[in-house]
Amino acid sequence: MRRLSPDEAELWSRVTATIEPLSREKAEPEAPVGRAPPPAGLRAPQPVAPPPRRPALLRPAGGLDGSWDRRLGSGDVRPDRVVDLHGMSLDGAWRAIDRALEQAIQREERIVLLITGHHRPGGPPVQRGKIRAAVHDWLAASRHAPRIAAVRGAHRRHGGGGSLYLVLRRR
Numbered sequence: 394m395r396r397l398s399p400d401e402a403e404l405w406s407r408v409t410a411t412i413e414p415l416s417r418e419k420a421e422p423e424a425p426v427g428r429a430p431p432p433a434g435l436r437a438p439q440p441v442a443p444p445p446r447r448p449a450l451l452r453p454a455g456g457l458d459g460s461w462d463r464r465l466g467s468g469d470v471r472p473d474r475v476v477d478l479h480g481m482s483l484d485g486a487w488r489a490i491d492r493a494l495e496q497a498i499q500r501e502e503r504i505v506l507l508i509t510g511h512h513r514p515g516g517p518p519v520q521r522g523k524i525r526a527a528v529h530d531w532l533a534a535s536r537h538a539p540r541i542a543a544v545r546g547a548h549r550r551h552g553g554g555g556s557l558y559l560v561l562r563r564r
Contacts, residue, residue, distance in 0.1 A: 457542060466548065468551060474497050476493040483523055509524050532559070543558075
């Protein structure tokens with residue numbers, strides 16, 4: 394095993410300064426290996442702070458617990474309402490989603506199965522998958538967004554990749 398050159402040792406010490414330990418226990422800082430004092434008139438490089446952690450995208454705060462995710466993932470749920478968007482225009486689909494969510498919230502239903510259809514590649518003049526591509530943005534911008542606890546892909550028995558479960562919050 395070869396030894397690091399002074400330049401490699403300096404670079405390695407900068408890299409290791411940015412690493413966070415996996416355990417929750419505070420690690421004691423180690424003395425840098427092979428680090429010479431900086432020449433007169435030069436400052437030692439400051440460690441680079443790690444980037445901020447991004448929140449989980451699929452599990453927003455106040456979302457679902459693990460039992461819900463297991464039930465949805467195994468298909469052991471029965472949707473309270475089914476909305477099939479096949480054959481609808483973008484405007485018609487948006488209105489159907491809004492109307493279905495309003496009715497589900499009024500009746501205190503928990504699970505809405507949204508059948509969007511699979512994305513199928515196709516160029517003009519036939520464009521496919523527009524509803525599927527827009528549905529997440531629609532739900533986020535919907536007046537009912539605060540009442541939606543989670544959006545999950547549906548199990549195969551409920552349409553798989555062409556369908557979504559919308560889990561509504563309790564009042």
